[in-house]
Amino acid sequence: MKPRLSVALVAFLALLLVVLGVGLFAFAQQIVHGDVVTGMRTLGAGGAVWGLYVVMDGFFLGLGVAVMACACVARFSRDRDTEAVARIAMPVAIACFLGAGLCVLADQGRPLAALRSLSLFARPQSPMFVTFSSVGAVCLFGSLVHCVLARRSDLAEYAKRRSVWQRLQRLLAAGYRGSRAEHYRRQKAGFWMSLLMLPALLAPLTALAIIFAVRPARPLPLTLLEVAVFILLSGAGGMGLLLGAAALVGRLAGRQAGLAARGFARLGKALLLTLSLSLPCIVAAEIAGLMSDEPAVSAYARALLGDVYGPFFWAAFACLFVAAMLLLRGARRGALGPRLTVVAGVLVQVAVLVHHYLLLVAWQTHGLALPYPPGSYAPTWIECAVVLGILALCLLLLLPSVRLIPFAPLVFEVQLAEGKRGDIRRTVVTAIWFLGGLAMAGLGFALSARVGTESFLDPIFAGSPVLFIVGLMVLVTTGAVYELWPESK
Amino acid sequence: MSGRKLTTRREVLTLAAASTAGAALAQTTRAVENAPAPVAAAGEPPHRFGMAIDLDHCLRCQACVVACAAENNVPPLGQERSALTRPIHWMDMLIPDEGSASSELGQGPAPIPCMHCDRPECVKVCPVGATYLGDDGVVAQIWDRCIGCRYCMAACPYSRRYFNWSEPAWPGDDPSSANPDVALRPAGVVEKCTLCQHRIRAVLERARIDDEPVTDAALQRLPACAATCPARAITFGDLADPESALSKLAKDPRAVQLLGRLGTGPKVFYLRGRR
Numbered sequence: 213m214k215p216r217l218s219v220a221l222v223a224f225l226a227l228l229l230v231v232l233g234v235g236l237f238a239f240a241q242q243i244v245h246g247d248v249v250t251g252m253r254t255l256g257a258g259g260a261v262w263g264l265y266v267v268m269d270g271f272f273l274g275l276g277v278a279v280m281a282c283a284c285v286a287r288f289s290r291d292r293d294t295e296a297v298a299r300i301a302m303p304v305a306i307a308c309f310l311g312a313g314l315c316v317l318a319d320q321g322r323p324l325a326a327l328r329s330l331s332l333f334a335r336p337q338s339p340m341f342v343t344f345s346s347v348g349a350v351c352l353f354g355s356l357v358h359c360v361l362a363r364r365s366d367l368a369e370y371a372k373r374r375s376v377w378q379r380l381q382r383l384l385a386a387g388y389r390g391s392r393a394e395h396y397r398r399q400k401a402g403f404w405m406s407l408l409m410l411p412a413l414l415a416p417l418t419a420l421a422i423i424f425a426v427r428p429a430r431p432l433p434l435t436l437l438e439v440a441v442f443i444l445l446s447g448a449g450g451m452g453l454l455l456g457a458a459a460l461v462g463r464l465a466g467r468q469a470g471l472a473a474r475g476f477a478r479l480g481k482a483l484l485l486t487l488s489l490s491l492p493c494i495v496a497a498e499i500a501g502l503m504s505d506e507p508a509v510s511a512y513a514r515a516l517l518g519d520v521y522g523p524f525f526w527a528a529f530a531c532l533f534v535a536a537m538l539l540l541r542g543a544r545r546g547a548l549g550p551r552l553t554v555v556a557g558v559l560v561q562v563a564v565l566v567h568h569y570l571l572l573v574a575w576q577t578h579g580l581a582l583p584y585p586p587g588s589y590a591p592t593w594i595e596c597a598v599v600l601g602i603l604a605l606c607l608l609l610l611l612p613s614v615r616l617i618p619f620a621p622l623v624f625e626v627q628l629a630e631g632k633r634g635d636i637r638r639t640v641v642t643a644i645w646f647l648g649g650l651a652m653a654g655l656g657f658a659l660s661a662r663v664g665t666e667s668f669l670d671p672i673f674a675g676s677p678v679l680f681i682v683g684l685m686v687l688v689t690t691g692a693v694y695e696l697w698p699e700s701k
Numbered sequence: 702m703s704g705r706k707l708t709t710r711r712e713v714l715t716l717a718a719a720s721t722a723g724a725a726l727a728q729t730t731r732a733v734e735n736a737p738a739p740v741a742a743a744g745e746p747p748h749r750f751g752m753a754i755d756l757d758h759c760l761r762c763q764a765c766v767v768a769c770a771a772e773n774n775v776p777p778l779g780q781e782r783s784a785l786t787r788p789i790h791w792m793d794m795l796i797p798d799e800g801s802a803s804s805e806l807g808q809g810p811a812p813i814p815c816m817h818c819d820r821p822e823c824v825k826v827c828p829v830g831a832t833y834l835g836d837d838g839v840v841a842q843i844w845d846r847c848i849g850c851r852y853c854m855a856a857c858p859y860s861r862r863y864f865n866w867s868e869p870a871w872p873g874d875d876p877s878s879a880n881p882d883v884a885l886r887p888a889g890v891v892e893k894c895t896l897c898q899h900r901i902r903a904v905l906e907r908a909r910i911d912d913e914p915v916t917d918a919a920l921q922r923l924p925a926c927a928a929t930c931p932a933r934a935i936t937f938g939d940l941a942d943p944e945s946a947l948s949k950l951a952k953d954p955r956a957v958q959l960l961g962r963l964g965t966g967p968k969v970f971y972l973r974g975r976r
Binding site (some may be wrong): 245246247248252253254255256257259261262319320321322325326329330332333334335337338339340341344423427428429576580581582583584585586662 | 787788789795797798813822825826827828829830831846847848849850851852854855856857858859860863864865866867868887888889890891959960963
């Protein structure tokens, strides 16, 4: 089967390449001239030190975590409707994690030094440790492993057809026979991997919420509310993205590849639930801010409703409210169809992006603990071009991956097959692998934590963060070892 | 390899593993070399350096601001860069916004350096340990290790950290007039007041060589800002020494700690109000 490229697809690819090129040029400008080419400025001197890059990092990571969490939950229930969620969600989540990682890298004053220093000296005491280590090792790598394992049966079928991807498909599906015992192992490995990945996904998102919400002089109740809003809205945004992606897949790759109407309805209800939790929390956070005795906090809360940020705040709130009302109406009438849920999903994503922007930027310009004059922040074309370039790169990588592992399923494994009993060797090898990964991660963490180094924060062993990350990567491949270990004769 | 080609997969893998291990070892060695050196010698009582600024004496002449920049190789911004509002002033004047609530220092301008907190937020959040609380109580920075994430800037309640938004520009592109005791910082790193740590180290080293104790008099005007202040409004000293002038000033009823309620334990004390 020779893949054919339509004119529209070629034009889209060309556009993505142009955007990527402009993004690379903009990033080169940033590297050559320094961050002076961005809209960020010194705190207290009228600016914000974190801007669009960090906002987009939070946005992408939140989406990725939520989408991947949906995939994990979908893998628990082996029914045909939710199975499509996992199939569509995994590549989308991987693209989001890649985007998050690249946004963070673009934000660093010295990106190459960041890679070196983080590998050698990263400290677990900093919330950033969890995000950078988990995004790379668990979110990105773990999702890749999970995605390939989940689709090996389809890959084996696709590998029988002639295409440019055939060799790679055969490599990824190597050893797959489609036996009942194999199906059993696959389902078991998928279940446990999903179960382990859920808390591992929540950790970087919570750490990022802490980075966004914890501020000097901010009272604890307000901080907790803002952390909760950040996590809830990230979840809502992820569901919104998933709904959009599912609709797009259904339209482009055919009905079989897309999500069934029942799947849309379920995701729509989950989105409605998340929104109904988020909206009161947003209101409570704003009231807590306005009522705070701390001048910096009340100034920040007033700024959110004032001339500068008020229109954005109310627009985001209106988007969330309208989305919730649409979903509620649809749920009451029993008509939560694709069109309605996708519209709600798009509204939610816009609101999430604006919310993250306000949460990060408004306190820097209007909520400093000392009475500095208020500041402002507007991203320059450089920042916009870099972010769009990252988005284009993620899409460009997503497109061939869709060719490699098409969305359309060829094999359905609804029934749980019985496993072959007494495969002790496989169990022992898997256990050793898991414990080895756990030990590596634990040792890496303990060494990175620099316990007992007094006031000097030198690592006990430079490079221990890498040990932690490798340990995490070993841990997330446990499912692959269990599934791929050759059967004993 | 005596010109022999690598033929087997095992040889290639062995060479790759050896190269990786070598590179990792080199990085580790370099990392250890870059580690901050302790200020106090073994067995020496720990110091807790701090500062007191008497606002009743302060003339707001900004001599401290200029002296600090000259001593610590903070390059002049120039008109064009000033317009971009990305200044670097390790010692700066806080000029409160007219519409805002006053700080503990009142509505007038006040010189504010880094507070060198006992529980510094910047140190807690730094992902790579580029900023640390030394055994002398100074919150210092390892320029080479900083990755420029600016988390410390976001966490500091006093906004007393500065990012090098671009490569520092020197008059005539010639940094030869720079102070050789203070390293130049490249673009993309965060920098801050070090309480003129190089001067502190020199005094401690001299005392060690002469085998004499460090006197409070030798410390009181040690940092560039304190040495330059025409009104002698800035007093530097060791808070660990209860007899030092600074310790006595810190107990003065006029003494306040900026945002002390946040629990960061600033070691810069302001004196104001009752003279």
